[in-house]
Amino acid sequence: MAKNSMKPQIRFKGFTDAWEQRKLGSMVYRTNEMSDIDGLPRVEYEDIEAGQGTLNKDLKEKVSTKKGIVFQYGDILYGKLRPYLKNWLFAWFSGIAVGDFWVLRSNLVSHSFIYRLVQTPAFDYIANQSTGSKMPRADWNLVSNSEFTLPLSTEEQEAIGQIFLKLDNLITLHQRKYEKFVNMKKALLEKMFPQGDEKVPRIRFKGFTDAWEQRKLGDIAIEVNRTDANSNAPIMMITANDGFIEQSERYAFNNAGESLKRYIVLQKGELAYNHGASKLRPYGSCFSLINQEKARIPFVYHCFSVEKHNPEFVSIELNGNDVERQLRRIVSSGARMDGLLNISFQDYASISVLLPKKAEQDKIASAFRNLDNLTTLHQRQVEKLKNIKSALLEKMFV
Secondary structure, eight states: OOGGGSSOSSOOTTOOSOOEEEEHHHHEEEOOOEEOOTTSOEEOGGGEETTTTEESSOGGGOOOOOOEEEEOTTOEEEEOBTTOTTOEEEOSSOEEEOSSEEEEEESSSOHHHHHHHTTSHHHHHHHTSOBOSSSOBOOHHHHHTSEEEEOSOHHHHHHHHHHHHHHHHHHHHHHHHHHHHHHHHHHHHHHSSOOTTOSSOSSOOTTOOSOOEEEEHHHHOEEOOOBOTTOOOOBEEEETTTEEEEHHHHOSSOOOGGGGGGOEEEETTOEEEEOBOOSSOTTOEEEEOOSOSEEEEOTTSEEEEOTTSOHHHHHHHHTSHHHHHHHHHHOOSSBOTTSBBSOOHHHHTTSEEEEOOHHHHHHHHHHHHHHHHHHHHHHHHHHHHHHHHHHHHHHSOO
16 A cells, blocks of 8 residues: 555644554454453443444442453453444443454554544444354454554544544434433323323323313214326325324335326324324324425325314324224235225224313424424434544545
8 A cells, every 4th residue: 555545534733644554363362251240240242332432321239249250441442253243342441342353452552543443434333244154253363463544643543433432422412312312201191191991191281180081083074186287396205203294204216107197185283193004103194284385295105184182282192002903904914015004084983082172282382392392302403413523434534
């Protein structure tokens, strides 16, 4: 490799020297001291969030006497067994690595730099050249004798490690906030909607005391079958997790063809029920169109309006556990050849819902909309920061 090419595309100001190639085995060595000492925390594959380098549980609460490799502060745990090659962890505590880990200890090279090196595409490519067929493992002889580039300046090594540490901390911060809001929504869905035979929720806004009224969906819904072959409204679809999204976000081309003329033109505030089964919602999902004035959606969806009620509130209830239990009884069989559940609009309209007064519906819908917006904000921040990290791992290493 030419010396001029031994520099990363992005680096910190003040560093100009070319990087040098070194075998990984000259930068780190494996520790293999086995122990079953009581009191030391045990780390297993399942404890590490793959690709994030964080623990998903408090190891103090995990009781184990399993034998494994002893590690200390600054060591790097690397899951050598596929598909756990991204189960790596920078040890900020002493403990025991249980399972097929490499415990790497740096040799004259910044341990924070090495920790980032093992996350690069170049390292991943070599580690994936595994040995074995039933339980393939990364080949230490191959990896340790492979050459990687590094700056000789310890200051530059540390600077690179620190920038990625800050990125990881930001990712973890937004990830935790995202999970907090997801869990908050789950809890509020149970407490702000009546459960079982209840007629009032356990938590409600001040000033509302009336019992909720049980109604058939068909009593409040008006079916929508509006079409317009000349419409230029965005082509949208429903996903169980994100609700309405533009079809282009999921598919790189328009897969509707001639059937696009039959697509239903939904107007803002109207609802659509996608009776396609998914892991998240095995009995379909219903959402109201909120962020667009109009949208063209698949004609196989069951579409309707609820003019005297809040559509966002109604969609929340229609995605709830009680409605899912009713749908389980109504759906006559599994998915058809087209992937849709065997349920007509008339059948769907026969389900029962509990409804408070419109003013209370508005309050509840607004609260969940704000909660969803905060959840989405932090989810997008996590995705953005992960993309930045991925780009920097390519451009800050040679």
